[in-house]
Amino acid sequence: MQQTNINTLEVTVQRGTHDAPQDEIFQVPAYENQTILDVVSWIQHYADPSLTYRFACRVGMCGSCAMMVNGEPRWACRTHVNKVLDKNKMHIAPLRNLPVIKDLAVDMDPFFDKWIQAEGKHHPTQTRNDPIAPVQPETAARVEANAGIECINCSICYAACDTVAGNPDYLGPAALQRAWTVFNDAKNESKQVILDAVSGASGCHNCHSMGSCTHYCPNDLDPMSAISGLKRETAKAFFKGRTNA
Amino acid sequence: MLDLKLYMAQRISAMIMGPLVLGHLAVMIYAIQGGLSSAEILSRTQGSIFWFVFYGTFVIAVSVHAAIGMRVIMHEWLGLKGVTLPLFTWSLCLILLFMGARAVTAVTLL
Amino acid sequence: MKAPARAHPLWLAFMLHRLSGLALALFLPAHFWLLSLALTQPQRLDSFLQFAENPIVKIAEFGLVLLLSVHIFGGLRLLALEFMPWSHSQKTLAAGAVGLSLFISTIFLLQAL
Numbered sequence: 462m463q464q465t466n467i468n469t470l471e472v473t474v475q476r477g478t479h480d481a482p483q484d485e486i487f488q489v490p491a492y493e494n495q496t497i498l499d500v501v502s503w504i505q506h507y508a509d510p511s512l513t514y515r516f517a518c519r520v521g522m523c524g525s526c527a528m529m530v531n532g533e534p535r536w537a538c539r540t541h542v543n544k545v546l547d548k549n550k551m552h553i554a555p556l557r558n559l560p561v562i563k564d565l566a567v568d569m570d571p572f573f574d575k576w577i578q579a580e581g582k583h584h585p586t587q588t589r590n591d592p593i594a595p596v597q598p599e600t601a602a603r604v605e606a607n608a609g610i611e612c613i614n615c616s617i618c619y620a621a622c623d624t625v626a627g628n629p630d631y632l633g634p635a636a637l638q639r640a641w642t643v644f645n646d647a648k649n650e651s652k653q654v655i656l657d658a659v660s661g662a663s664g665c666h667n668c669h670s671m672g673s674c675t676h677y678c679p680n681d682l683d684p685m686s687a688i689s690g691l692k693r694e695t696a697k698a699f700f701k702g703r704t705n706a
Numbered sequence: 707m708l709d710l711k712l713y714m715a716q717r718i719s720a721m722i723m724g725p726l727v728l729g730h731l732a733v734m735i736y737a738i739q740g741g742l743s744s745a746e747i748l749s750r751t752q753g754s755i756f757w758f759v760f761y762g763t764f765v766i767a768v769s770v771h772a773a774i775g776m777r778v779i780m781h782e783w784l785g786l787k788g789v790t791l792p793l794f795t796w797s798l799c800l801i802l803l804f805m806g807a808r809a810v811t812a813v814t815l816l
Numbered sequence: 817m818k819a820p821a822r823a824h825p826l827w828l829a830f831m832l833h834r835l836s837g838l839a840l841a842l843f844l845p846a847h848f849w850l851l852s853l854a855l856t857q858p859q860r861l862d863s864f865l866q867f868a869e870n871p872i873v874k875i876a877e878f879g880l881v882l883l884l885s886v887h888i889f890g891g892l893r894l895l896a897l898e899f900m901p902w903s904h905s906q907k908t909l910a911a912g913a914v915g916l917s918l919f920i921s922t923i924f925l926l927q928a929l
Contacts, residue, residue: 496842502889511911523711622783623827624783626785627781627782628707628781628782630707660709661709661710661712662707662708663707664709664710666708666709666710666712666713667707667708667778670826670828670830670832670894670897670898670924671824671826671827671829671830671831672824672827673824673826673827673872675825675826676826676827685826689898692713693898695710696714696717696899699710699714701865713897715885717895720895721895723890724888727884728888731881731884731885734881746853746861747854756850761827769851772837772840772844773839775837775838776838776841779825779834779837781837782851801845802844802845802848805845805848805852806844806848808848808852808855809847809848809849809850809851809852811852812851812852812854812855812856813851813854816895
């Protein structure tokens with residue numbers, strides 16, 4: 462998208478709290494090579510110091526700056542202004558599907574609560590006194606697990622998912638992908654515990670495979686396929702009569 | 707709001723209906739050649755155990771499948787929850803079952 | 817707050833599947849009621865079937881068959897996506913095959929009309 466002689470950006474920012482959101486417009490000078498994080502920082506430095514937002518690494522590693530840009534969940538530090546500009550306008554809002562604390566900062570607690578609820582934690586088989594059990598990297602299960610372990614919990618997939626939007630109890634793509642990586646971990650003991658955790662009313666079976674999670678993940682992960690894996694395994698367990706759900 | 711059991715009911719009823727739907731489409735394409743009349747239909751279906759079983763199974767499967775599908779839509783798009791959700795699901799299932807059974811009986815057994 | 821842009825194909829497939837299912841679920845009770853007229857009021861059924869020769873009804877019937885085809889082939893695609901551990905390119909092929917089947921079934925229907 463070509464930027465033709467634009468000097469000023471018209472940036473609409475959703476501010477306020479969860480119950481009282483309010484759009485505010487700022488005029489921000491345009492620079493070459495500007496990211497959304499640059500824009501938001503400029504506003505806070507020069508226009509309104511009360512603007513609340515999160516960031517940390519500013520190089521696309523930590524996921525802290527995730528927010529909605531023109532209706533799409535993105536990392537502010539890795540989104541160039543010229544990619545999202547509509548003439549000279551853009552709209553910035555806090556991540557969808559999470560409670561807003563203030564302005565662009567959301568409460569990540571529900572996201573992490575579901576991470577735990579999906580039982581994506583290690584269930585060890587041995588103690589520190591046993592010899593280390595090697596894990597073969599080429600095995601199918603390990604390859605499957607590796608596909609999901611680079612999740613940094615930025616919550617973009619959670620914000621992108623329409624099923625999360627319609628079903629507030631749904632565990633969501635990130636939590637379920639983590640459960641799948643642990644399920645495939647050779648050192649993990651309790652596979653059925655994980656399957657039971659994801660088979661309840663808020664579990665993996667609510668996923669409609671619409672794929673917004675995979676579409677928007679900035680790390681190119683594929684939670685949708687991970688959830689399909691969970692569906693396969695829970696179905697298998699169902700037919701073997703092993704389910705406790 | 708689907709747990710494993712509802713999900714499996716949905717998928718299994720879908721798989722049962724696969725061949726039934728294809729059969730139904732084939733029957734429709736054949737039947738509508740040269741116009742339709744109730745006498746024409748009934749002369750082929752009345753007293754037929756085959757059509758009774760075919761469409762009877764279809765009705766049972768679609769009642770389950772449609773009720774669960776509508777349950778999801780009611781919850782995700784209209785926010786229905788609590789006890790009203792299973793109430794709605796069961797009501798829809800039974801209504802479709804009853805109306806469908808009546809239709810199948812009307813056409814095959816009379 | 818604006819909702820996420822949804823131009824990607826999987827989301828469109830999901831929406832198509834949901835809307836076609838909804839339409840079919842709403843159509844079904846009417847369909848059952850009409851057929852049961854054979855039991856109680858066969859003349860009424862006959863007069864409706866005569867009315868159904870009208871081309872507008874034929875177009876509506878085509879619409880129904882289209883909804884049904886869309887829903888079932890979308891459903892088969894979903895079953896493949898979820899239950900077959902296929903690679904992405906195989907799934908694209910499956911989607912293509914499904915699209916082709918839909919096209920063919922519509923052609924047959926047009927022949928029948």
